[in-house]
Amino acid sequence: MSQHKLIVASLLAALLIGCSSSRSIPDPEPTDSAVESSGGGSATDAYGSDTMGGGEPIDYDPTAGELANIFYFDFDSAELRPEDTDIVARHAMQLAGNSNLRVRLEGHADERGSREYNIGLGERRSQTVRRMLLIQGAATSQISTVSFGEERPAAMGDSEDDYAQNRRVEIKYTN
Amino acid sequence: MLKKALSTVVIIISFAGPAWAELDITITQGAGKRTPIAVVPFGWTGTTADMPLDIAEVIGNDLSRSGRFAPIGEDDMLQKPTDGTDVDFDDWSILGVEAVIIGRVTQTGENAYSVQFQLFDVFGRDQLVGYRMPASRGTMRRVAHRAADMIYEKLTGIKGVFDTKVAYVTAQPRGNGRLYSLIVSDQDGENEFKIMESTDPIMSPAWSPDSRRLAYVSFEGNKSSIFVQTLRTGSRIQVSSKAGINGAPAFSPDGRKLVVTLGGVDGNLDIHVLDINSRQSQRLTTHRAIDTEGSWSPDGRYIYFTSDRSGGPQIYRVAADGGTPERITFEGSYNARPRLSPDGAKLAMVHNDRGNYRIAVLDLERKDLLVLSVGNQDESPSFAPNSDTLIYATRQGRNGVLETVSADGLIRQRLASGGGDVREPVWSPFQRF
Numbered sequence: 001m002s003q004h005k006l007i008v009a010s011l012l013a014a015l016l017i018g019c020s021s022s023r024s025i026p027d028p029e030p031t032d033s034a035v036e037s038s039g040g041g042s043a044t045d046a047y048g049s050d051t052m053g054g055g056e057p058i059d060y061d062p063t064a065g066e067l068a069n070i071f072y073f074d075f076d077s078a079e080l081r082p083e084d085t086d087i088v089a090r091h092a093m094q095l096a097g098n099s100n101l102r103v104r105l106e107g108h109a110d111e112r113g114s115r116e117y118n119i120g121l122g123e124r125r126s127q128t129v130r131r132m133l134l135i136q137g138a139a140t141s142q143i144s145t146v147s148f149g150e151e152r153p154a155a156m157g158d159s160e161d162d163y164a165q166n167r168r169v170e171i172k173y174t175n
Numbered sequence: 176m177l178k179k180a181l182s183t184v185v186i187i188i189s190f191a192g193p194a195w196a197e198l199d200i201t202i203t204q205g206a207g208k209r210t211p212i213a214v215v216p217f218g219w220t221g222t223t224a225d226m227p228l229d230i231a232e233v234i235g236n237d238l239s240r241s242g243r244f245a246p247i248g249e250d251d252m253l254q255k256p257t258d259g260t261d262v263d264f265d266d267w268s269i270l271g272v273e274a275v276i277i278g279r280v281t282q283t284g285e286n287a288y289s290v291q292f293q294l295f296d297v298f299g300r301d302q303l304v305g306y307r308m309p310a311s312r313g314t315m316r317r318v319a320h321r322a323a324d325m326i327y328e329k330l331t332g333i334k335g336v337f338d339t340k341v342a343y344v345t346a347q348p349r350g351n352g353r354l355y356s357l358i359v360s361d362q363d364g365e366n367e368f369k370i371m372e373s374t375d376p377i378m379s380p381a382w383s384p385d386s387r388r389l390a391y392v393s394f395e396g397n398k399s400s401i402f403v404q405t406l407r408t409g410s411r412i413q414v415s416s417k418a419g420i421n422g423a424p425a426f427s428p429d430g431r432k433l434v435v436t437l438g439g440v441d442g443n444l445d446i447h448v449l450d451i452n453s454r455q456s457q458r459l460t461t462h463r464a465i466d467t468e469g470s471w472s473p474d475g476r477y478i479y480f481t482s483d484r485s486g487g488p489q490i491y492r493v494a495a496d497g498g499t500p501e502r503i504t505f506e507g508s509y510n511a512r513p514r515l516s517p518d519g520a521k522l523a524m525v526h527n528d529r530g531n532y533r534i535a536v537l538d539l540e541r542k543d544l545l546v547l548s549v550g551n552q553d554e555s556p557s558f559a560p561n562s563d564t565l566i567y568a569t570r571q572g573r574n575g576v577l578e579t580v581s582a583d584g585l586i587r588q589r590l591a592s593g594g595g596d597v598r599e600p601v602w603s604p605f606q607r608f
Contacts, residue, residue, distance in 0.1 A: 114511035114525045116423040117481050120444045120465035127442035151376035
């Protein structure tokens with residue numbers, strides 16, 4: 001976790017305190033993307049210095065202000081995808097910064113195989129996210145898990161793409 | 176182990192049931208030769224023009240749907256006796272009919288009837304079984320199924336299961352979500368009765384051994400809980416609502432306990448035995464893998480369950496009072512949802528057959544695995560109480576539908592739903608009369 005992201009997350013958490021939102025996704029904060037976009041470079045600020053950092057491109061992502069709350073998983077896997085670890089970390093920061101926040105982690109599986117075993121697979125995915133939240137500062141009392149297995153598919157088709165959309169964990173803020 | 180290939184003869188016969196039936200039964204695959212029989216329209220003596228229920232039609236449909244018998248049409252009958260002394264065996268012999276069923280319904284009170292039937296062996300020129308039963312308008316359909324059960328057992332040596340019930344879950348689109356219903360119907364799809372409905376998922380219905388209660392999982396309030404509901408009164412008790420997963424209930428043979436899956440806050444699914452009255456529970460497995468889908472052996476000694484402790488899901492068993500689990504299945508990468516036949520000889524499961532999830536039965540003595548279904552997402556096998564037939568869920572387009580198959584794989588029926596997604600069928604035990 002970079003220093004910048006910690007600051008962003010703390011800011012975000014601070015802003016969220018006192019916000020009595022009943023929505024499942026916390027309010028996006030414009031400060032987020034602003035701070036984020038200044039974080040890419042590594043140049044020193046010594047005028048005339050002969051070395052410049054290589055720098056790195058900044059992708060424009062119009063949704064960067066909103067914290068994604070659905071994480072997808074590979075077939076037969078409960079491993080969080082690398083691109084999702086930072087987002088889960090930011091949820092953890094929010095929780096750590098506001099002990100009044102509560103989340104429910106809803107785990108899901110695709111529809112192949114036995115229903116109760118799929119409940120187990122969905123729970124395994126919820127627990128991956130739960131462990132990450134706990135390691136990064138959320139409290140056990142803030143998190144509950146439920147697994148719907150294959151009972152609440154996001155996509156109703158039976159293609160591989162549909163299955164991929166159904167293997168997921170949704171973070172829902174319950175207060 | 177040997178995996179048998181099924182050679183199949185496909186016969187498609189459609190039965191138009193009464194308009195109010197939700198499940199329409201089609202035999203998609205029958206035994207090679209169906210025995211020709213005759214079910215003669217029953218005689219009627221009573222205060223109304225017609226008898227309350229066409230008993231002969233119910234018996235004929237039952238026997239026909241079994242896939243083993245072919246009742247001849249009424250127009251082809253040379254005589255329509257209602258009493259045994261009037262049966263002319265030569266007339267039936269000419270038609271090639273091997274068995275004749277006749278009977279009478281007599282009204283004995285305002286809502287009291289006497290139903291009698293006789294089964295004759297045409298070749299042996301003798302009565303095989305004859306019986307008289309009291310009935311009311313409310314019990315008449317069960318009396319007819321009961322008669323069909325006695326006839327079926329006499330002709331095949333296998334106990335009939337026409338007088339049994341099936342519980343299943345349906346999901347219908349409703350607004351942005353779905354409406355889930357827990358339904359009980361007769362095994363032929365008649366007499367549908369809604370036990371419970373919810374906009375949150377309902378799962379895993381399980382019959383009590385006396386057929387009077389159903390256990391199930393409900394996600395009311397976005398958490399899983401296990402309920403036990405008495406069918407006659409509709410009253411229900413919440414027997415498990417711990418943090419995390421409460422799932423996969425199955426009754427013990429004495430009806431006093433449930434095997435359940437509990438996950439706890441850390442989500443480690445393990446098999447527990449829960450005493451329904453005291454709510455005391457005993458943990459049977461402790462492995463960090465997924466242990467779920469527990470099911471009692473009929474003698475009560477073992478609990479069979481699914482575990483992925485070896486990697487993929489396989490079936491294990493553990494002594495019902497605790498001990499070291501023993502692996503049961505080794506063939507294939509995916510074996511789950513074990514269900515023992517009531518005679519204890521066979522184990523049904525969901526088996527991954529070259530990429531398709533199918534119903535398979537393992538003969539516990541001979542150790543051979545027989546794949547019984549032909550779909551690609553078949554699930555939830557459940558034995559009929561005679562151990563001779565199974566019901567399971569398969570797919571028809573996007574919807575789940577129910578199928579039954581004989582344990583030898585030769586006779587298959589589809590129970591097509593009037594609409595919605597039908598899943599998780601469970602066959603009731605034998606009913607008390």
